[in-house]
């Protein structure tokens with residue numbers, strides 16, 4: 001064949017292959033861009049995909065995005081209702097952890113979201129399972145799968161007994177990317193009602209005294225204590241960080257009557273509160 005016949009054929013082939021690709025791409029919405037896959041759980045005709053920023057579960061606050069795929073059509077289900085139950089198997093008992101409901105992610109078609117706060121794990125990441133219950137077109141499904149929860153390097157969550165004989169779980173949520181600045185600090189506070197139920201604790205106060213133990217235990221100016229925000233059920237305050245490094249966030253938990261339930265002031269004699277979180281940047 002002469003060149004003048006080959007060239008048009010090559011152009012036609014290129015043109016059609018390009019347009020076919022474009023058509024396919026426009027049908028697949030990728031709404032998990034920038035997120036990493038943690039795990040997929042196959043359950044018969046459906047597959048559940050779990051995502052977050054790191055692609056792994058860690059102790060502390062985990063913001064999770066989920067997708068539910070119909071395996072028979074390879075499309076993502078947009079009208080499901082989902083709930084979850086994380087469970088840790090201990091030698092003598094099992095318990096769950098603080099968790100949100102699962103809701104459709106705002107402005108997304110195929111993504112659902114929620115959070116889990118793992119208060120502990122085994123050193124090898126074992127111990128936890130996750131049960132997902134979901135309904136699609138009035139059909140109900142359930143699946144339970146083993147998951148790995150790794151120990152986060154700093155104390156970003158703590159579980160403790162208050163002077164009111166109540167067990168609490170407290171978790172640092174923000175700042176996610178701390179800077180030398182006044183950072184917004186956001187904490188979740190939950191009561192361990194029993195092994196399975198962890199309701200939000202409302203209207204307490206969490207006092208904040210950040211210190212750098214490696215540098216004479218100095219503090220920082222313009223911190224504010226955390227107060228409860230009933231719009232989203234978290235606690236907010238100002239966290240002042242004046243330099244990079246390791247900070248110990250000394251806390252005191254006070255109920256609505258200002259009774260101290262846990263923690264002490266940092267003084268000359270007492271270099272840290274027994275209620276604290278850690279942060280390094």
Ligand SMILES: [Cu+2]
Pocket residue numbers: 088089090095120121
């Ligand atoms: Cu446990």
